[in-house]
Every structure is written in C-alpha cells, then in structure tokens.
Amino acid sequence: MRKSYIVNSFLLLFILFISAGLFSCNTSKKVKYFQNIPDSGQLKAIAKAEYVPLKIQSDDILTVVVQTIDPQSTLVINSANLPTATTGSILSASNATLSPANTQIGSGYLxxxxxxxxxxxxxxxxxxxxxxxxxxxxxxSVASKYFKEPVATVRFANFRVNITGEVLKPGVYVLPNEKVSVLDAIALAGDLTIFGKRDNVLLIRENEDGTKTPYRFNLKKTDVMTSPYFYLHQNDMIYVEPGPGKVSATDASQARYYTLIGSLLSVLIVLFTRK
Incomplete structure (x- = not known):
C-alpha cells in the first residue's frame, strides 16, 4: 500500500515538473521578439524601412562648426558649442554608453x-x-563671404528621446546621431522588463504644428522594421505599457520557482503525515 502511494507521489511530481515546463514555454513565447522568424530553415531577408533625413525645426539646438586654415579666426563662432553642465541620463557619443547624472553637453545655437x-x-x-x-x-555659403575656403558642419545638439514605462532604465536620452531606430532606443533603455507588452509599444511623435501623432509597434513581428516610424525623430516618446502580470507578480521567473517549491513542500508534507 505504501509502495503504491510513493509511486503515485512520484507521478504527481512528474506532472508538476511537466506543467512547470509548459509554463516556461508559455512565458518564453510572451517575451520573445520577432516570432514570425522561423527557428530553422532558410530565412528570408527583411525589407528595410525608408529613412528620411530629419528636418530642422524651431526650438532645435544645433552644433555649428566652421573650420578654416586659421582656427583662431572662427573661434568666436565655434565657442558657442562648448559644453555646459546638465543633469539626467545622457548618452555619450564616444562610447555609446550612459554617463552619470551630472554631464557636459554642447550648448549650440537655438x-x-x-x-x-x-x-x-x-x-x-x-x-x-x-x-x-x-x-x-x-x-x-554664408561663411565664404568672410573666410577663405571654410568647411562647415551642422549637427543636432538636442536629439533627445523620452523612453518610459516597462523598461529597465527609463529616462530622457540624448542620442549621438540622427539615424536611430526604435530598437536602438529600447536597447539603450536596457530592453523591456518581463512585464512589458511587446505587442503594443506606443510611440508619440510631435509634429511641426505642435500636434502629436501616436503609433503602435508589435515587437513580436518583423513589421516593426519596415514601419515608416521605425526611425526616430527628435523629441519622440516611447511608452511601454505594463502587462496584466505586473499586478500579480514581481518577477515571472521567481513565480515559476515558487510554484515548484510550494508543490514539492506539499508532497513532502503528505508523505511525512502518511507514515
């Protein structure tokens, strides 16, 4: 009788482990990106999104550098680009990593x-x-009226993106170049948390007339890479909505192990009480 009971107990443990494995697969499916790409076989190329160079708008801050044979002659022009103190999460253009809160960024021309x-x-x-x-x-062209054979460069000094919601490092990021995708921005923010809804990422874009246009991405599909909103504009905001699991758990991985531990303890208690 006892032998039969022990066999049944081990069978119960086996079922619990199988259930935990199925739960794990289900969790993996919820967080996996680009699920329409097959795991094996010949993979097809993904069409690229069209990149449209950004247009300068009012309230943008620009870095303007004019170079000539004599650096001192344009010093007064270039000195406006000297760094000023600021606070917040700033991306360093040199190594593409987040630098501390108190950082130096360029001032530039408004x-x-x-x-x-x-x-x-x-x-x-x-x-x-x-x-x-x-x-x-x-x-x-304008500088040629005052200097001989000048070279000019113009860049955005305030290309910033606001990334908030269920990401590991929410904040405002100043980006080092103009061609930045929504995937780049999410990577800078440390990726989505386990609770972030990957099929419903919201992008809010400010238009030239001050109105805002919302757009939603589904990161579980490769369509995001062909979207006209794939490349970001200055002052874009990305919001990752929390999923239903946010309320009921603090971590999906911990919840899985807690379930296993609780089941094992229950079986052990039953075994000891039936001796």
Whole structure:
C-alpha cells in the first residue's frame, strides 16, 4: 500500500515538473521578439524601412562648426558649442554608453520661432526646414563671404528621446546621431522588463504644428522594421505599457520557482503525515 502511494507521489511530481515546463514555454513565447522568424530553415531577408533625413525645426539646438586654415579666426563662432553642465541620463557619443547624472553637453545655437539661428560674424541664417547636410552647405555659403575656403558642419545638439514605462532604465536620452531606430532606443533603455507588452509599444511623435501623432509597434513581428516610424525623430516618446502580470507578480521567473517549491513542500508534507 505504501509502495503504491510513493509511486503515485512520484507521478504527481512528474506532472508538476511537466506543467512547470509548459509554463516556461508559455512565458518564453510572451517575451520573445520577432516570432514570425522561423527557428530553422532558410530565412528570408527583411525589407528595410525608408529613412528620411530629419528636418530642422524651431526650438532645435544645433552644433555649428566652421573650420578654416586659421582656427583662431572662427573661434568666436565655434565657442558657442562648448559644453555646459546638465543633469539626467545622457548618452555619450564616444562610447555609446550612459554617463552619470551630472554631464557636459554642447550648448549650440537655438533655432528661433522664425527658423533662424544667430551666429557671430555670420549673422542670422535661416535653417528651419533643411536637413543638417543642406544646413551645412548654407552655413558654408554664408561663411565664404568672410573666410577663405571654410568647411562647415551642422549637427543636432538636442536629439533627445523620452523612453518610459516597462523598461529597465527609463529616462530622457540624448542620442549621438540622427539615424536611430526604435530598437536602438529600447536597447539603450536596457530592453523591456518581463512585464512589458511587446505587442503594443506606443510611440508619440510631435509634429511641426505642435500636434502629436501616436503609433503602435508589435515587437513580436518583423513589421516593426519596415514601419515608416521605425526611425526616430527628435523629441519622440516611447511608452511601454505594463502587462496584466505586473499586478500579480514581481518577477515571472521567481513565480515559476515558487510554484515548484510550494508543490514539492506539499508532497513532502503528505508523505511525512502518511507514515
């Protein structure tokens, strides 16, 4: 009789372990990205999203550098790009890692409401509506009136993205270049937590007229890589909504092990009490 009971107990343990394995597979399916890519066999190429160079807008801050044979001649222009103290989570352009809260970032030239920047010696230059490449050509053209064979570069100094919700490192990130995808931004924020809804990531984009356009991504499918919203604009906000498991558990992995431990303890208690 006792032997039969022990056999039944081990059978119960086996069923519990199988159930835990199924639970694990289900959890893996919930957090896995790009589930429409097969695990084996010949993989197809994914169409690329079209990248449209960003246009300069009012309230953007630009780094404007003019270089000539004599560096001292353009020092007054370039000095406006010297770093100033700031606070918050800032991405370092040199090593693409997060630097401490108190950081130095460039000051730059503010694009006013009329679309102009005011540069010493060069005066007011309208750059709104241009890409940074076209803006550099415009600055070079104006600088040629004052300097011999100048070279000009224009970059965004305040290309920032707000990443919030169920990510490991929420915050405002200043990015080192213009061509940044939603996947890049999520990676910078440390990826989604176990509770983040991967099939419903919200992007809110501010338009030139001040209105905002929402768009939702499904990170479980590769369609995100072909979306016209795949590449970010300055001041985009990414919000990762929490899933239903956020309320009932603090960690899906811990919950799985707690279930196993509780089941084992229950079986052991039954075995000892039946002796």
């Amino acid at each position: 694009v006013d409401k009329e679309g102009f920047i005011s540069v010493p010696i060069l005066g007011r230059i309208k750059l709104a509506g241009l890409t940074t490449t076209a803006a550099a050509d415009t600055v070079k």
